[in-house]
């Protein structure tokens with residue numbers, strides 16, 4: 001690891017380094033930092049761009065999904081040609097980030113985040129930016145981060161409002177401290193049902209990145225101790241005090257060290273995807289699908305498109321996207337029974 005920046009790095013980061021709380025020492029800390037961004041949609045796109053430009057040395061970009069035209073309105077890393085190529089978001093994001101800052105290391109992970117892989121995913125990073133699209137994943141992330149003492153920054157945006165909160169295990173409240181359980185399926189608005197403005201997405205991501213940079217540079221005294229709520233349409237900015245003394249002391253996660261989602265006592269293998277009219281199916285056991293062979297088999301029954309990352313198969317008015325580990329997204333329904341049936345019929349198991 002270098003102990004000093006060269007002339008090019010000094011120039012690249014000059015406006016950030018002269019910021020009084022940063023300096024060369026702070027910039028060096030960022031260069032040695034490793035951040036995971038969980039989700040490469042709206043929040044993840046913006047966070048990846050900001051943190052890459054800020055000079056975070058290593059970014060792990062994790063996303064299970066592929067690009068669609070309706071992503072371009074708010075997911076600022078992507079362009080029309082990425083959609084035409086049908087790329088996974090993590091791959092398209094990596095390509096763009098490497099154009100923005102070729103001096104950092106970017107690792108894309110095209111995968112669902114679940115209880116089987118989350119602890120390994122966070123094992124070699126310093127901090128996680130939450131850019132997930134559902135609360136089950138956030139509850140799982142919360143448990144993994146509390147268990148392994150990784151800070152993470154909660155973020156969410158829908159319609160014209162958004163939320164952000166910084167969670168540092170042993171120091172602040174955790175997500176479970178302020179939220180007793182996952183909202184019931186169908187009880188929450190989705191991006192599909194009520195929409196989302198790009199403005200609020202970028203504001204929330206910006207707050208998350210500012211918090212991340214404070215933590216990574218050791219400026220802990222400046223960390224925001226509140227749950228922040230912002231609405232760009234109603235012109236409101238609210239803060240709720242969630243410091244430890246203002247939340248219950250019997251949190252199942254950070255007080256009792258119960259990790260129900262990590263241990264499979266909660267959570268499901270079938271996930272209805274936010275705003276996608278789609279269901280994701282996760283095999284109970286990890287598997288390996290021979291994509292070229294399956295593509296040949298399926299082409300006898302319906303329209304098949306294949307690239308090195310996935311098969312896309314249109315059948316019966318639905319579209320199945322099948323990944324090498326057996327994970328499948330069934331588009332055209334939110335009914336897990338229909339999804340399960342299509343999966344067993346065309347993918348197997």
Ligand SMILES: [Zn+2]
Pocket residue numbers: 173174175176177178251252253254255
């Ligand atoms: Zn807690």
